[in-house]
Amino acid sequence: MGRQPCCDKLGVKKGPWTAEEDKKLINFILTNGQCCWRAVPKLAGLRRCGKSCRLRWTNYLRPDLKRGLLNQPEEQLVIDLHARLGNRWSKIASKLPGRTDNEIKNHWNTHIKKKLIKMGIDPVTHQPLNNVEKDPKKSQSEQTEEKHPQLLAADAPFASSKETSYSPADQNSSSDDNNLYENDPLISCLFRDDPLMMDFPWEFPSSEEGLATFSASSWDPSCQWLLDCQDFGVHDFGFECFNDFGVGANRERE
DNA sequence: AAGCAACGCAACCGCAGAAGC
DNA sequence: TGCTTCTGCGGTTGCGTTGCT
Structure with missing residues (x-):
């Protein structure tokens, strides 16, 4: 019988992620939230397996991540x-x-x-x-x-x-x-099992209204990385993908 | 300046458990 | 209840970077 591979190996890209791929993934997740990872690459237009997308997101792109060495x-x-x-x-x-x-x-x-x-x-x-x-x-x-x-x-x-x-x-x-x-x-x-303050609700609203709410009310200092972006090179793929969600507006307010 | 080795980190692989049917 | 599918986890690998000779 055997287990079905998580993705068909043919046509699936491996290796380091490019800025363009990161941008697509971030864009997709900010728009749709984290849904079925298996479907993410297809929906986001990525030639990656879902597993790879999940890993990239959880280990590198998640905005609540601290960068740098452990103190x-x-x-x-x-x-x-x-x-x-x-x-x-x-x-x-x-x-x-x-x-x-x-x-x-x-x-x-x-x-x-x-x-x-x-x-x-x-x-x-x-x-x-x-x-x-x-x-x-x-x-x-x-x-x-x-x-x-x-x-x-x-x-x-x-x-x-x-x-x-x-x-x-x-x-x-x-x-x-x-x-x-x-x-x-x-x-x-x-x-404690209950979420700590840093647990960010990564259930992004999918509607435009929801996104507006998200950008206006859920902006959190921990998301400062989106603005600073010095630690992991968001520059590389630009800010355009965030502008739709009011991040730019938040930035302007500062 | 070139070659080599060591290091550090991102990413991959395979398995196990959970969830759904 | 058993099978299939999906997700998450831990181990491992590959490669870029840095330091040394």
Whole structure:
């Protein structure tokens, strides 16, 4: 039987996205919202597979994305979360507003991993490299707190405290993550299921009226990228695609 | 200046689970 | 209930950039 490929390989473009393709995709999503990804390339006039479109949007074009390297608190949070959740990048990413799983995964593999190894910490187990197999029965979180004093301490705003009792992620990984940090107000805030303020409702209205409403009322400082665009080169495909939605008007007001 | 190696990031691939019928 | 389709996730690869010799 076999699984149908997500797109027919023939005639589907691969590789880096061009500014023109980005423009088409942004234009389409701002106009129609995120609908069936499989249909997006066809409707948007792209010779890409839906999967590729989704990836491009979620990892690069989404306006609520932060650009640039992870800062210290974010990095610390990633380490902390990784110690508890393992390579569940999407889970980790969901706790870092504006960051994608891909970004975090890349950052982990290129930066954090090395840092930990340099510090003599196994990035997989979060235990000292020379002590990895000493106490396999100890819970991962217990070990993490022991092994990351320098990470969990002063320079780590998200660091766990001794008062905080965490459930070891690997013992009960299916348990509700909310319980993990219930004693830590900041972390528990991050672990809430309800949307944080940065969760932007990417359900764009499709009618003109709706779009007008969107542009007038939903403009948010987090969308400043549309104006600044210095971080990822929106210049390359111009602003025309946003003008229809009142972004230009917002800009003029400033 | 040229060649090479290492690095970092964007993108692809394949699988698993969810959703729909 | 089982099959099909779609989406999302994590691992991996490819390539452009940067730094070193």
